[in-house]
Amino acid sequence: MAKDTANELRIVGTRPDRPDGLDKVTGRARYGADISAAGLLHGAVVRSPHAHARIVKIDASKALALSGVKAVVTRDDFPTGLTGEAWDLQENTMAGERALYDGHAVAAVAATSAQLARDAAKLIEVEYEILPHVTDVDAAMAPDAPIIREGAADHSVPDGLHPNVVRYIEFGHGDLEDGFAKADIVREHQYKTEAAHQGYIEPHACMGQMGADGKGEMWVCTQGHWYIRKMCTQVLGLDASQLRVTPSEIGGGFGGKTTIFMEPLSLALSRKAGGRPVKIVMSRSEVLRATGPTASASMDVKIGMTKDGKITAGSATFRMQGGAFAGAPVDMALYCAFAAYKVPALQHVGYDVLANRPKAAAYRAPGSPMAAFAVESLLDEMCNELGLDPLDVRVKNAAQSHETSSFGPKFGVIGLNETLAATQAHPNLSAPLGPNQGRGIASGFWFNHGGDTSVSMALGEDGTVTVSIGTPDIGGSRASMAMMAAETLEIPYDNVRVNIVETGALGVNEPTHGSRATFATGKATVEAAQGMIVEMCKRAAAKWGIEPDAVEWRDGAAHPAGPNAGEYPPMTIGEIGAAMSNTGGPIAGHHESVPAGVGESFGTHVVDVEVDPETGRTTILRYLVVQDAGRAIHPAYVEGQYQGGAVQGIGWALNEEYVYDDMGRLQNPVFLDYRVPVASDLPMIDTVIVEVPNPGHPYGVRGVGETGIAPPLPAVANAVAAATGVRMRHLPITPSKLLAAIKASKNG
Amino acid sequence: MVKIVLWSGLRRFTDGTLEFETAAPTLGRAMSDLVAQYPGLGPIFDQGVSVAIDGDIVPPNPAMALPDGAEVHFLQQMRGG
Numbered sequence: 001m002a003k004d005t006a007n008e009l010r011i012v013g014t015r016p017d018r019p020d021g022l023d024k025v026t027g028r029a030r031y032g033a034d035i036s037a038a039g040l041l042h043g044a045v046v047r048s049p050h051a052h053a054r055i056v057k058i059d060a061s062k063a064l065a066l067s068g069v070k071a072v073v074t075r076d077d078f079p080t081g082l083t084g085e086a087w088d089l090q091e092n093t094m095a096g097e098r099a100l101y102d103g104h105a106v107a108a109v110a111a112t113s114a115q116l117a118r119d120a121a122k123l124i125e126v127e128y129e130i131l132p133h134v135t136d137v138d139a140a141m142a143p144d145a146p147i148i149r150e151g152a153a154d155h156s157v158p159d160g161l162h163p164n165v166v167r168y169i170e171f172g173h174g175d176l177e178d179g180f181a182k183a184d185i186v187r188e189h190q191y192k193t194e195a196a197h198q199g200y201i202e203p204h205a206c207m208g209q210m211g212a213d214g215k216g217e218m219w220v221c222t223q224g225h226w227y228i229r230k231m232c233t234q235v236l237g238l239d240a241s242q243l244r245v246t247p248s249e250i251g252g253g254f255g256g257k258t259t260i261f262m263e264p265l266s267l268a269l270s271r272k273a274g275g276r277p278v279k280i281v282m283s284r285s286e287v288l289r290a291t292g293p294t295a296s297a298s299m300d301v302k303i304g305m306t307k308d309g310k311i312t313a314g315s316a317t318f319r320m321q322g323g324a325f326a327g328a329p330v331d332m333a334l335y336c337a338f339a340a341y342k343v344p345a346l347q348h349v350g351y352d353v354l355a356n357r358p359k360a361a362a363y364r365a366p367g368s369p370m371a372a373f374a375v376e377s378l379l380d381e382m383c384n385e386l387g388l389d390p391l392d393v394r395v396k397n398a399a400q401s402h403e404t405s406s407f408g409p410k411f412g413v414i415g416l417n418e419t420l421a422a423t424q425a426h427p428n429l430s431a432p433l434g435p436n437q438g439r440g441i442a443s444g445f446w447f448n449h450g451g452d453t454s455v456s457m458a459l460g461e462d463g464t465v466t467v468s469i470g471t472p473d474i475g476g477s478r479a480s481m482a483m484m485a486a487e488t489l490e491i492p493y494d495n496v497r498v499n500i501v502e503t504g505a506l507g508v509n510e511p512t513h514g515s516r517a518t519f520a521t522g523k524a525t526v527e528a529a530q531g532m533i534v535e536m537c538k539r540a541a542a543k544w545g546i547e548p549d550a551v552e553w554r555d556g557a558a559h560p561a562g563p564n565a566g567e568y569p570p571m572t573i574g575e576i577g578a579a580m581s582n583t584g585g586p587i588a589g590h591h592e593s594v595p596a597g598v599g600e601s602f603g604t605h606v607v608d609v610e611v612d613p614e615t616g617r618t619t620i621l622r623y624l625v626v627q628d629a630g631r632a633i634h635p636a637y638v639e640g641q642y643q644g645g646a647v648q649g650i651g652w653a654l655n656e657e658y659v660y661d662d663m664g665r666l667q668n669p670v671f672l673d674y675r676v677p678v679a680s681d682l683p684m685i686d687t688v689i690v691e692v693p694n695p696g697h698p699y700g701v702r703g704v705g706e707t708g709i710a711p712p713l714p715a716v717a718n719a720v721a722a723a724t725g726v727r728m729r730h731l732p733i734t735p736s737k738l739l740a741a742i743k744a745s746k747n748g
Numbered sequence: 749m750v751k752i753v754l755w756s757g758l759r760r761f762t763d764g765t766l767e768f769e770t771a772a773p774t775l776g777r778a779m780s781d782l783v784a785q786y787p788g789l790g791p792i793f794d795q796g797v798s799v800a801i802d803g804d805i806v807p808p809n810p811a812m813a814l815p816d817g818a819e820v821h822f823l824q825q826m827r828g829g
Contacts (some may be wrong), residue, residue, distance in 0.1 A: 155791040156757065156824070169824050170757030331824055347756075402803075408753060409800035409821040447805065447826075596804050696804075 011487045012699050015636045019478045019498065020249070029249040032205025032221025033281045040207070041070055043269050043280035044117035045262055046107040046124045047290060048099030051133035051356040051664025052146065055099060055126065058107055063120040068112040071272035072124065073265065075106075079237035086234040088325045092359045093235055093264050099128065100148065100324035101356045102665045103289025105262065110269040110278045133356040133664040137321035138298050140164045140355045148324055148354040166326040167352035169334055171408065172315075174345030179313025183304025186313075187382055190300050191374040192730040193713065194657035197293040198363050199648070199676045202251025203282040204291060208232075208266030211275035216243040216267055223253040223472055224511020226452075229503050231260040236267055243267075246502040247472045254474075254648070255362030258511045261291050288669040292361020293658060295320040295328035299374040301337075305382050309393040313345040314338055316374065320367070321353045322360030328352045329360070332447075333367030336710070337375050338406035339445040340416060340602060341397045346406055356664050362513060365446045365706035369649060369713050373731060376442040376714030381727060390441045390718070391429075394604070395420050415628030415692030415702075416443075416602040422688050423604045428624045436611050437621065438722025443604045444710025448703035449514025450595040454507030455524035457485065457532055459587040463556075463574030465489065465532075467525060468501040470509030471517040475705055476637030480518045481525045483633050484699060488529035491556040491573055507592045515703025518633060519598060519694075524591040526698045532589030539583045540571040597696015601703060603627030605646065605711035609719040616739030618654055618720055624686045625711075630694040630702030638704050643685040645708025651677045652709075653716035657732050750814045752778060753821045761788030775799065776810025778820065798823040 023029035060072040075096045082090050095106045107124050111117040132146035139145055140162070147163045156168045180186050206220035216238065222228050225245040233240045250257065266278040282291070298319045304312040316337045322328030330350035338346055383390040398420060399405060401413045423429065423441075433439060456468040467485050471477060482496040489496075510516065537551040540558030544551075550565035551558050557570040580587050608621040625642040632638040655675045659667040668674045693700025713731060721727045726741045752768040759766060763786075772778035783790045799808045800821040806812070814820060 154795060156795075158760070168757065171755035171824065173756070332826060335823070335826070405803075408755065408823060409805070410803040410819070412803050450806075594807050596806055598805065 009487060011483045011493055012631065012633050013635065015634060016479065016483065016493045018476065019482065020473065031202055031251055032248045035207045035219040035248065035279065037207065037277040039276045041110040041112060041269070041273055041276050041278045042114040042117045043108055043110045043266055043278045044121040045105045045265065045280070045286065046121045046126065047286070048095065048102060048104040048106055049665065050099055050128055050130050051102050051135065052131040052148070053099045053128035054131060055095060055097060055106060056129055057127040059125040060107065062123040062125070063109055066116065066120050066123070068116045069109060069120045070112070070276065071110045071269045073108050073268045073272055077268050077272065078235065082234070089231050089260060090235040092325060093260060098131065101358050103286070103358060105265070105290065108265040108269055110273050135355050135357055135660045135664050137296055137319050137353050137355060140321055140353050141319060141351065148356060152326065152354060154326070164354040165351050166354055169331045169350035170348065172347035174313070176313055176315060176345045176347050179345030180304040183312040184307045185382060185385065186302065186304045187378060188300065188302035189378055189729055190298065191377060192299070193297045193370045193373055193652070194731060195293040195296040195357065196363065196652045196656040197288055197674065198254035198256035200252030200254060200256060203284060203287045204257070204261055205281040206263045206266050207277050207279040208263065208270050209275060209277040210267040210271040212271070214238060214242050218243060218245045218263065218267065219248060220245060220263055221248045221250050221257065223250065223257040223474060223513055224509070225503055226470065226508045227258060227511050228260060228263055232264045232267060235260070235264045244502055244504050247500055250472050250474055252474065254364045255366060255513060256292050258362050258513045259292065284671060285669040288674055289666050290358055292359055294363035294366060295322045295360045297333070297370040299370065301374045301378045303378050303382060305386065307386060309383070309386065309388045309396050311341055311343050311397045314343050315347040316371070317349045318371070319351045319353055321355035321357060323357040324354055325359045326352055327360055329367030331367070333371040335407040336368040336445050337371040340394065340399055340443045341406060342399050342403060343397070343406060357658070364645060364648060364709040368444060368446055368706070368710040369652060372442060372444045372710040373713035373717065376711070377717050377729065380714065380718040380721070391420065391424055394443055412599065413692065413695055414600055414602060415690055418692050419602050419604050419626050419628050419690045422690050423606060423626045426606070426624055426626065426688060428606055428622055428686060431608065431622060433608060436613055436723055438609055438719045438724070440607050440609070440715040440717065440719030440722060441604065442711040442714035442718060443602060444707050445600065445602050446515060446706040446710065447600055448519060448598045449516040450520050450598050451510035451514065451516050452508045452594055453520040453524045454509050454592045455521060455528045456506055456590040457525070457528040457588060459532060459573070459577045459580065461577050463572065463577040464495045465491065467496060467498045468505055469498060469521050469525070470501065470506045471512040471521045472500050474512050475641055476634055477512065477517040477521060479637065480522060480633040484522050484525050485529050488526050489533065489556060489573065490554060515601070515705040519697055519701045519703050520595045522633070522701055523595045523697055524593060527591035528589035530589070531591065532587060535587050535589070536573065536576045539576050539580065542583065543571065544568045597694065599630050599694025599696055599702035601628050601707045603707045603711055605715045607712070607715045607719045609716065609723055611720060611723045611738065613742060616735035616742065618733060618738065620650060620682055622683055622686065624688070625708055626688040626690060627704065627707055628690045628692050628702060629704045630697065631691050631700035632689050633699065633701060635689055638689055639687045641704045642687045642708045645706065646685050646712050647677050647682060649709045649712025650682065650716060652731065653713045654732050655734065749816065750778065751819045752782070753819065755822060755824055757824065758789065758792065761792070762786045773813060774810060775808060775812040775814060775820070778814060779810070796825040798826045
């Protein structure tokens with residue numbers, strides 16, 4: 001069994017060098033665009049300039065007449081008859097009868113150079129009939145809103161709603177009326193957030209090769225190459241096993257690289273170009289226009305509270321648009337909305353709404369940040385009104401282990417109490433504040449996830465170990481897996497190498513998403529190591545002529561389990577590896593499962609801001625993240641996740657938004673105008689790792705990647721309210737909006 | 749016996765009832781029994797649901813045994829991640 005108490009651990013909880021460090025600082029790491037192959041062609045995509053338009057005609061004759069242009073594909077080159085989510089993926093990959101958003105792909109071309117491909121794309125003539133469009137979620141639900149896709153609603157949608165409402169969510173518990181009646185104050189407000197992009201530094205890039213025999217290869221920047229395989233083969237009508245997908249190094253994903261965009265186009269172009277490999281690298285503008293941001297949201301929240309801060313009831317009605325396809329994370333938003341609280345009566349209602357925007361993709365704790373903004377902002381307003389300490393109110397109402405959650409099932413062991421206590425004890429909470437400065441506090445939640453997981457591990461002839469995993473490393477998982485393998489095998493960290501292997505090498509793996517990799521792949525790694533230990537003990541037992549269960553594993557070697565087993569010198573892992581050809585052959589461990597025992601994670605953030613009353617600019621003075629990690633395998637990576645989540649949330653709160661003109665065209669598709677926070681905008685983000693071990697993992701791991709993006713939205717808004725006396729209920733809090741609100745409050 | 753709890757949005761398909769007791773040995777049997785009683789649940793279940801057994805959110809494996817005394821929550825399918 002793995003050692004499971006902190007003082008027994010040798011490697012877990014330490015901070016060894018990261019295995020990808022040298023590659024990344026020397027440029028040796030190979031990202032999506034770094035691949036090349038003999039006969040390589042380059043692809044370019046023709047995209048709709050209209051938010052909603054019927055495609056009347058596509059004429060590629062001028063492009064195909066150029067020397068060096070090898071293939072053009074349109075939707076006519078894709079199979080027909082797909083349904084459900086497979087159809088959605090195909091339609092988003094390449095528009096059929098209609099372009100559904102600004103940036104929607106309508107054709108693609110492959111040529112002998114990237115420049116020639118771009119020139120050829122400009123020569124592909126597309127005739128459009130412009131149709132009415134809608135990009136705002138509330139407008140898309142209005143009775144006179146243009147219908148984006150008739151019949152797209154699923155069985156959950158009650159009669160009488162606009163056809164743009166494609167999914168309806170409703171759940172809750174308790175007597176809402178009674179709960180509000182027991183409150184001393186009941187307050188209700190509407191909150192809005194805008195679509196924000198994941199903002200990964202590396203644009204999407206892939207190289208696909210597909211021959212007439214139906215066998216294909218793909219090199220791609222992704223969080224999940226089995227998803228790429230499944231989705232590409234669905235969209236193109238191919239057998240999954242005939243496409244081998246190899247992941248590149250990845251320059252950020254944050255959920256946005258768990259699906260397909262232009263990857264099937266490279267395969268379709270390759271097939272049409274005689275099997276030559278086709279590389280497609282998106283520009284930043286393409287990334288912002290055509291890959292998944294998260295949803296925009298319009299949310300009504302109502303809460304009842306007693307004078308001493310007890311929450312008696314709550315309701316949340318959320319409307320989210322996730323582009324022209326179902327999939328806005330309104331369900332997850334509602335599940336997270338009140339998760340940090342024990343509330344006797346709750347009602348949740350959600351609408352997933354179509355709009356003429358790009359298909360939403362997952363973004364770090366999908367839905368949770370919006371929900372946190374609405375609920376945590378209203379709670380803060382009510383605490384202010386009642387003169388209550390916002391942290392005390394959170395403690396008073398905190399969700400508890402083994403008690404019913406806001407979304408129905410009972411929680412397992414959770415660490416919210418410990419997180420709140422660590423927040424209360426932190427010195428940032430007592431740092432003095434000056435004029436125009438304010439402090440905001442908010443909590444957040446994410447479920448975390450298990451998912452299909454497959455890991456293999458092999459012993460080398462010298463006793464070193466190779467671990468093969470299928471979850472791309474977006475947050476330090478190679479280091480974490482090596483540490484857990486080394487801890488379990490009781491060998492040095494440097495004796496383990498972890499490789500992220502292609503789709504032919506393991507069973508199916510879900511992507512690195514849902515904060516699952518350290519939990520699920522880690523659990524499978526420990527299981528695989530334990531399997532290998534069993535085999536190594538067998539080899540030693542055979543040599544010693546004793547029963548395998550009379551052998552125990554410790555200090556990286558097989559030992560007789562006790563005096564009755566006989567007296568033999570330990571057989572080290574190196575000796576076992578050196579002898580394995582003569583003792584039964586290769587030694588390996590593997591594990592495949594959908595692991596249970598996922599541990600939820602809560603976090604609380606405290607932010608101090610200063611607002612310039614002359615310009616409306618908000619400056620972050622200090623920022624604290626306190627979050628339960630279960631157990632931090634590599635604390636530096638955990639801190640990095642906390643800091644990264646906080647920074648992305650700060651960007652969402654203060655700067656980031658998709659801006660459309662009245663024609664439904666995105667107005668800020670470059671980082672100059674879509675402004676993410678940079679290092680010079682921010683102080684060092686302070687972190688506290690709370691460790692309430694998850695009993696569902698051999699080392700107590702909880703996922704840590706996502707919770708951290710939820711609290712910043714309300715924490716920043718609460719701090720701005722404290723600094724200015726102005727409550728901003730529509731993010732982002734840009735200087736111009738805040739300045740206008742400050743002026744209005746003074747005039748009003 | 750096993751306690752089954754449906755999300756409240758399914759009330760319109762179940763004559764208002766959201767909690768059930770069942771002796772079904774497996775998750776699949778429990779679901780098919782519910783559909784037999786309330787056919788409106790069929791398309792919902794076919795479309796996909798999320799399931800929590802004693803608080804642990806697990807894949808809706810029809811063969812999964814339901815331990816006596818367990819509490820099984822059906823949740824509208826979680827799609828985030």
